[in-house]
Amino acid sequence: MTQPAASTASTTRMGRRPIFRCAMVALLSLAVITASRPAYAGLIRDAEIENLLRDYSRPIFEAAGLSQQNINIHLIGLKTFNAFVVDGRNMFFHVGTLMQSKTPNQVIGVIAHEAGHIAGGHLSRLRQTMSNARSTSMMLRVLILAATAAGAVAGADVGAAGAGALLGGEGLTQRYVLSYRRSEEGSADQAGISYLNATRQSAQGMLNTFELLADQSLGSLKNVDPYVRTHPLPRQRVANLRDLAKRSPYFGKKDPPELQARHDMMRAKLSGFLDNPQTVLNRYPKSDQSLPARYARTIASFRRSGLVAFLPQIDALIREQPNNPYFYELKGQFLFKSGNPSNIRAAIPPLRRALKLAPNEALIRILLAQALLAGSQNGEKINTAVLNEAISNLRKALVKEKCSAIGYRRLATAYGLKKNIPQARLASANAYQYEGKNDLAKRQAKAAKKAFKPGSTDWLIADDILNLRPKPC
Numbered sequence: 001m002t003q004p005a006a007s008t009a010s011t012t013r014m015g016r017r018p019i020f021r022c023a024m025v026a027l028l029s030l031a032v033i034t035a036s037r038p039a040y041a042g043l044i045r046d047a048e049i050e051n052l053l054r055d056y057s058r059p060i061f062e063a064a065g066l067s068q069q070n071i072n073i074h075l076i077g078l079k080t081f082n083a084f085v086v087d088g089r090n091m092f093f094h095v096g097t098l099m100q101s102k103t104p105n106q107v108i109g110v111i112a113h114e115a116g117h118i119a120g121g122h123l124s125r126l127r128q129t130m131s132n133a134r135s136t137s138m139m140l141r142v143l144i145l146a147a148t149a150a151g152a153v154a155g156a157d158v159g160a161a162g163a164g165a166l167l168g169g170e171g172l173t174q175r176y177v178l179s180y181r182r183s184e185e186g187s188a189d190q191a192g193i194s195y196l197n198a199t200r201q202s203a204q205g206m207l208n209t210f211e212l213l214a215d216q217s218l219g220s221l222k223n224v225d226p227y228v229r230t231h232p233l234p235r236q237r238v239a240n241l242r243d244l245a246k247r248s249p250y251f252g253k254k255d256p257p258e259l260q261a262r263h264d265m266m267r268a269k270l271s272g273f274l275d276n277p278q279t280v281l282n283r284y285p286k287s288d289q290s291l292p293a294r295y296a297r298t299i300a301s302f303r304r305s306g307l308v309a310f311l312p313q314i315d316a317l318i319r320e321q322p323n324n325p326y327f328y329e330l331k332g333q334f335l336f337k338s339g340n341p342s343n344i345r346a347a348i349p350p351l352r353r354a355l356k357l358a359p360n361e362a363l364i365r366i367l368l369a370q371a372l373l374a375g376s377q378n379g380e381k382i383n384t385a386v387l388n389e390a391i392s393n394l395r396k397a398l399v400k401e402k403c404s405a406i407g408y409r410r411l412a413t414a415y416g417l418k419k420n421i422p423q424a425r426l427a428s429a430n431a432y433q434y435e436g437k438n439d440l441a442k443r444q445a446k447a448a449k450k451a452f453k454p455g456s457t458d459w460l461i462a463d464d465i466l467n468l469r470p471k472p473c
Helices: 016-029 048-062 095-100 105-118 122-154 160-197 204-220 234-246 257-274 277-282 291-305 305-321 325-337 343-355 364-376 384-400 405-417 421-434 438-449 455-468
Strands: 031-034 072-078 082-085 090-094
Touching: 048 072, 048 105, 048 257, 048 364, 072 095, 072 421, 082 095, 082 105, 082 291, 090 095, 090 105, 095 105, 105 160, 105 204, 105 257, 105 343, 160 204, 160 234, 204 234, 257 291, 277 291, 277 364, 291 305, 291 325, 305 325, 305 364, 325 364, 343 364, 364 384, 364 405, 384 405, 405 421, 421 438, 421 455, 438 455
Parallel strands: 072 090
Antiparallel strands: 031 082, 082 090
């Protein structure tokens, strides 16, 4: 697991003004399920969790007619319950949504709701609605200014009335847009339940999620104008959802045991990485000998005491599930993370084993390549076979991770060690491009382009970077 960057958070009281501000943030770009105000945090990458989320989302996206859109689900390192979409190809989850959801069905319900926003074209229509609202607001401003000017000419005192009308006009515009958003949320709920029915899954998880959000938000909604909200009032929304959900013939259907087991492992892994180690031990005491509990404690043991405590525990997990690629990945990750050259070398065999068991996991390929390259970067004799293995893994990984700056950075290192300067420059140009450093990207691409045959694949890639035409991620 790649942990998030440092985060900042706001604890502003949830009075009338903060809720209004939060609503306007949502209006700008997001279709949001949220129980609290969002704050910035880095993205989390983890092969095991992303694989599970793909399995959760695949049937829903197919039912929604979205399977060809290559929708990516991203994890944000915040423990609040929140999920949103920003366009037709990217869905975001706070990790708190996963940690707080006790069943797969709860997460799948959230995915179904957000898929409803994408399939319904709500984001593009929201932008048009906002554009229309801004036009209405501008028209009101012009009319009020004209009326004020006319009043001044006539000697009438209309300044206060004009200002009041202006504020009233903006309030009407605001309510116009918010009313549109509330209808979209109801539409996304209905669409989500239809996708769950189409895939023969229960809507109970979706209902439980919104009941949870309703309980958490009732205290802050006591005196809030229901028309100044992007979502329907919780009780109304939950009542509508309950009626729809209970009509489903699949309402009482439970998640498959193997899916529940993977879900429990995901929650344990997130706790092990993100909670204070003592909190992990309190949540998963030694008396709990279930696999998720031992998984969480194993991760926490490394964070608390290092490899000495971690290695016996991860080896015990591997003996119990010798075909679990993510146990080998975790062992390799923590050996590599220790920074000791001998431990970095020791990380390579478990990472190779993880990749053999999960050959489609691009993140494991990148981590293995990092470990393979680390020895060469530490002054050891360069081994051509090792460099070729690293390059092969990175190139295969970048087919899936098209915009991975770190993947391209490691590829540049590998080509540099092989003295293949044009390819090193091209990889660096790609890395800089996806880091947003366009000037450096263009400089490297220009130098690389000179070495490639005009019209060749590499020449075209360099030309795209020079002309700021990045490939879609």
